[in-house]
Amino acid sequence: MNNPQKVKISSIRGNKRGVYEVVLSWYGPDINPKNNKLKRNQTTHYLKDKDGNNIPYKSGSKTERNKYNVNILAEQWRVFEEEKRFPSGAMLFLSFLDKFEEHENKRVERGEIRPITRDGYISVLNANIRPYFKDKNLKLNEVSKANINNFYDYLFDVKKLHSIKHITKTLKLIFNLAEDLDLITKSPVPKRRKLTSESNENRVKKHCLDEEEMAKVLEITKGTYLYSILHIGFYYGLRPSEILGLRWQDIDLKNKTIHICFTAVKSSSGLYCAEKTKTEDSNRTLPILDETVQIFKAIKTEQEENKRLYANCYHKEEQDFVFRQKNGKPYLPSSLHRKLNKMLTDNGLEPMRLYDMRPTACTRMRQKGFDAKLRAKWLGHTKTDITENVYTHVTQAEVNNSVNQLL
Template sequence: MKKQEFKVKATLQKKNNFWYVVCDYKDGDGKRKQPWLKTGIPVKNGSEREKNKLISLVEEKRKELERSLFTSCDTLFVDYAQQWINDNAYRYAEVTVARYRSIIKVNIAKYFQPLKLTLSEVDRKDLEGFYQSLFREGKTPKTISTIRGVVRNILEAAEDDELILNSPYNKAKCIVPNRVKNNLEDSFDYLRREEISTVLEIVKPYYLYPMVYIAINYGLRPGELLGLRWQSIDLENGRMDINFSAIQVEHTMIYKKTLKNKYSQRSFVLSKDAIRILKAVKAEQEENRKYYGNCYYKQEHDFVFLQENGKPFQEKFVMRELQRKLVKNGFRKIRLYDLRHTCCSLMINARNREGGPAFSPKEIMEYMGHSSIKTTMNVYAHVEEKIQREIPDKIAALISGDGQVVNTNKKAS
């Protein structure tokens, strides 16, 4: 990264009863420059004592000019972004580094590479254009927020490296298009109680059934579900520990012992049905191992959910297969994460004999592995909002006398 440096000297001078900082330097062609920089401070008596009080201001103005004269020359924004993650990889967890590399390669480079903008050329309008392109591609506000965070880190590092004077990040606005705002309420989905049996019936003949069942029952994140290992399950005593995860970044799976947060590491009591299902999975794996023999995939981790040949699943593959099976049977598309939302919604809607909540927010938070009660209550708000929207349809159905409760808010498959 080429950077031309200018050594600037500065002194304090009086002019028209105001103090000025007079700088002295030679430009790139060797010509002497002496700009007078305004301070806006009037001269009182011009004493040395008065001048000494302004020494820090002189140094500040000198550094500001010196930094503004630095040029990033041939340092392209994309090149610096890639160099930034290489230099700072040690500061982040492995999965975070992989995600940042993916964002730089798939999103940032895709947009900025054809523009060939240097660091000093990237401005507010360029960033705003980038954000809008992400919305056009169908990226969610949450995903765009993550991408913006990477952009902010890159530009702040460039500012610290004195390759740019000021980062344009804070000036750039990320305006959510109206069409995206209108679809935000549908971004949170979960299965209603009557839909759970339908989904389980659809996937029952396939390998997806145990995964869907366990995910709904225990509210596991996709990474926790695919990272579930036999060594963390005690079928005899009916216990299951969540202490490992399998995260997909692009086409690569990253396996790690550290979970999303310290509250994610939790332990469950297995129900009789869960024990029965997991025993069947284990027995089927043993049969597959014998059938494939030496061709059976040798893996480092003893994962619970594997392909027939012993190879670990990738999250996107499982979600794609789940959606394909559901749509084929006339059901809407759902994500693996929506199974976790389903578990949370079941706990929120559960009632005790007196008609009150069966679980407190704290109990739900601990069961789901949320790091904050605010996260739990945010899910609660989503569920309550959807329930409130369904009430008028249910009342209308009762008034009509047909005895049927019709949910017109149900998404089309």
């Protein structure tokens, strides 16, 4: 037999619940330590009709089996398990996506990537890749460059460029894994595809606020919880995840320092916290201004009052976060973003991203004489070229003022 079955049907039987089930068995990939041979494994599946109901077992006769297509359904489960446990290039592309998801879960277990990173890939998978390829019925080794280009044509009609870049990264990971497993000879995803759109409306541009714009944003949010968060971001250049991850144990009001060593970001299950920063250089201790000390003291006083008012209803968080809602729950980046941009648009200002605080802080530091190495230290960058080329901007006001230097 050219293609022997690796997963076999051990039996088709009726169980104690009086319904049909198929028992599947296979050897491997684990080794039995007792005899140093491949370990025998089994799994059981209920057989269901087209409406999703369990098929009742009465006599198990040939007539009964034919009536409900029992043998066909059992073979479908056998093929599914074989593709899942012994993948090949002939498996369906959608089935391989399950394999990719398992692989990313194992990478999290090994500490290779953070859960929030895995969640990002899986989100892209379920929101974009699965829905598009769902009805294509393509096998893994049948996905061609033409299929991928058609996918991109579709994406440019419905997605922004920023989102397409995230989808591309996930696509590359999927087919790179297939290559590593020798399931395909070459990835159909172009290694260096230049992602551009015919119009600029889909382009996501980093927005760096000038001094006047920053002052307006702070003025509008004064007296709200957003003001404190924006103050930290605009003055110290912290990432949103670093701001929301600040804990009282990381703040030394006496010596006027903050230790950035913890992060909190939104994940599919709520708020994901990590006892490490994005890079080793992101773990840093920064001095703070007297104004910031007073802000922290005011936050602490308000939190203690909220604990008293809410009593047993105050949300008990494992981490003692600085920035919390009145009921003690931590803030989510998405809710902060919505609240901020509503306030800005209501006051006639352009919307901004929370991350825009970071390039704004870096640019202000340059204007105040901080050299590249010092700015990189404040922002937690490993290399100064990122600080210079990505986060440091030249404002329009600087361009306007520089005209006199041409004389």
